[in-house]
Amino acid sequence: MEKLKLHFACGPYDRMEALASGEVKPEGIDLTYTVMDEPRDLFDRLMKSGDFDLAEMSSSEHIANTVAGTNPFVALPVFPSKVYRxxxxxxxxxxxxxxxxxxxxxxxxxxxxxxxxxxxxxxxxxxxxxxxxxxxxxxxxxxxxxxxxxxxxxxxxxxxxxxxxxxxxxxxxxxxxxxxxxxxxxxxxxxxxxxxxxxxxxxxxxxxxxxxxxxxxKIHPIMHLVVIRKAVYEKNPWIAKSLYAAFEASKKSMWEKLQYSGAQRVMLPWLYADIEEIKQTFGDDPWPYGIEANRPTLTKAVDYMYRDAMIARKPSLDELFVDVGA
The missing domain is CATH 3.40.190 (D-Maltodextrin-Binding Protein; domain 2)
Incomplete structure (x- = not known):
C-alpha cells in the first residue's frame, strides 16, 4: 500500500531529530520534514499559504482562531516548544x-x-x-x-x-x-x-x-503545538494517531541519547547534573505530550486568554485537539 505523502515544517528541535533524520517513521506516512528556524516566519507562512500539511504553530493563535471559528487547522497535543518566561x-x-x-x-x-x-x-x-x-x-x-x-x-x-x-x-x-x-x-x-x-x-x-x-x-508553559491542515485530517483521520506515536517515539529517542554518558551529546558542561535535577523535578518524562499530562498548563493558558480578551469563551480542551488517546 502506498504511503500518504505529508509535508511537515518545524524548528530544528532535538525532540524532532529522529523524525527529521528518518530514524523514526510514522506508520503509513511518507513524511518530508522542512526545518524553519524562525517561528514567526513559519506561523505567518502557514496561515497564508498551502505549503505545509502539518507544522509547528503558536498555541495562542491556534486557540484564538479555533474559538473564533477561523482556524483552517486541527491540532495534535504535541508541544515542540515549552519555555518558562x-x-x-x-x-x-x-x-x-x-x-x-x-x-x-x-x-x-x-x-x-x-x-x-x-x-x-x-x-x-x-x-x-x-x-x-x-x-x-x-x-x-x-x-x-x-x-x-x-x-x-x-x-x-x-x-x-x-x-x-x-x-x-x-x-x-x-x-x-x-x-x-x-x-x-x-x-x-x-x-x-x-x-x-x-x-x-x-x-x-x-x-x-x-x-x-x-x-x-505543575505548569510548564506551552509556546507551540503541532497543527494539521483540517482538509488533510478530515480526509485521513487515521493520521492523527500515527503522527502522535511518531512524535512520542522521536522525543523518547533523544531523551535516551541525552542520558548516554559514554559520550556527551551536546555542549553543556554540566549536562548530567542538569538531567539529574530535571528528573528530580519533572520525573522520568520532563517533556510530556498529550492533554492529560499538560492539563494544568493548557487550562491556565485558556484562562489567561479569556482574561486578556483574546477569546470570547473558554473552550474545552477536547475542542482544541483531535483524539489521539492521550
Missing amino acids: HSFICHNVKSGIRTPKDLAGRRIGVPLYTMSAALWCRGMLEDEYGVDLSNVTWVQGNMYKSGSHGNPSAPPLLRPIRLEQNQSQHSLSELLERGEIDATIGALTPSGLGVNPDIVRMFPNFREVEIDYYKKT
Whole structure:
C-alpha cells in the first residue's frame, strides 16, 4: 500500500531529530520534514499559504482562531516548544523598577501582545506577584530592529487596551536602553542584557524561581503545538494517531541519547547534573505530550486568554485537539 505523502515544517528541535533524520517513521506516512528556524516566519507562512500539511504553530493563535471559528487547522497535543518566561522579563534600572509590582502603569515593550510568551509573562506576573497591568501601555514591535514582529493572523482583541505600534526608527531593545520604554517581555531578551549594566532581569535567580513555580503549579508553559491542515485530517483521520506515536517515539529517542554518558551529546558542561535535577523535578518524562499530562498548563493558558480578551469563551480542551488517546 502506498504511503500518504505529508509535508511537515518545524524548528530544528532535538525532540524532532529522529523524525527529521528518518530514524523514526510514522506508520503509513511518507513524511518530508522542512526545518524553519524562525517561528514567526513559519506561523505567518502557514496561515497564508498551502505549503505545509502539518507544522509547528503558536498555541495562542491556534486557540484564538479555533474559538473564533477561523482556524483552517486541527491540532495534535504535541508541544515542540515549552519555555518558562520569568527570565524574559527585563527592565531598565534607571526607570526605578525594583519589584514586579513596579511594572504597573509603565510602558512595556512586547513583540506581539497576543504571542504565547507574552501571555504567560502577563499571567504569571498577575497570578504570582499581584501585578496590576490594567494601566500598562504596551509598545509592540521588533526586539532587534525597527518595525513589526511578523504579520500574525490572530483575531482582534475583544476589548481595547493601551497598545501602541513602535513607529520609531529604533528597535524595542534600543528604546529600552534610551529609557523610552521601561521594560520588555515576550519571547526574546533585549540585546543590552549582559552588555549594558542598566538592562537587567526582573528575576536574576530565574532558575530557582521557575523550579519553585513548577512545583507549586505543575505548569510548564506551552509556546507551540503541532497543527494539521483540517482538509488533510478530515480526509485521513487515521493520521492523527500515527503522527502522535511518531512524535512520542522521536522525543523518547533523544531523551535516551541525552542520558548516554559514554559520550556527551551536546555542549553543556554540566549536562548530567542538569538531567539529574530535571528528573528530580519533572520525573522520568520532563517533556510530556498529550492533554492529560499538560492539563494544568493548557487550562491556565485558556484562562489567561479569556482574561486578556483574546477569546470570547473558554473552550474545552477536547475542542482544541483531535483524539489521539492521550
